[in-house]
Amino acid sequence: MLHQVYQQEGDSRIFLQVSGHWYYYDSNSIPLGKGAMGTVYLGFSCDSNQRIAVKRVKDIYANNKMIRERAKLEASLSFSHPNLVQMIGLCEYILIQGLFLY
Numbered sequence: 009m010l011h012q013v014y015q016q017e018g019d020s021r022i023f024l025q026v027s028g029h030w031y032y033y034d035s036n037s038i039p040l041g042k043g044a045m046g047t048v049y050l051g052f053s054c055d056s057n058q059r060i061a062v063k064r065v066k067d068i069y070a071n072n073k074m075i076r077e078r079a080k081l082e083a084s085l086s087f088s089h090p091n092l093v094q095m096i097g098l099c100e101y102i103l104i105q106g107l108f109l110y
Contacts, residue, residue, distance in 0.1 A: 013099050023054070024062070026097035030054040033062040045069060061093055 012025040020036040033051035040061060041048045046069075051062040069075040083098035 024051075024099045026099060029096075031060055031062070031096075045075065060096065 012023075014023040014025075015021070020034050021032045022035055023030055023032045025031075031051050031053055033049040035049070037049060039047045040050055046063055046065040049062045049064065051060045052058065053060065065075060065079060080098060083095055085095060088094065
């Protein structure tokens with residue numbers, strides 16, 4: 009399944025393609041929450057403008073194999089409960105020598 013991350017220079021919105029659907033969040037917006045490993049932002053579906061939550065791992069952990077595996081495991085969990093957020097998918101990119109690999 010193709011997952012992409014796209015940001016146009018000078019635009020604080022980050023676009024994410026997950027399972028064939030595009031979403032975005034504004035990296036300059038006030039986060040919904042912060043934790044030791046990452047930050048949660050309010051995001052939106054590009055198609056329906058439906059609100060979503062985007063959990064972004066802190067950049068300092070992005071290339072940490074253990075953290076990336078934990079995020080993949082979390083994204084693979086399939087559950088449904090009215091009091092829990094439903095997982096849509098996982099996007100990842102790796103920053104290597106100033107180049108983003110999508």
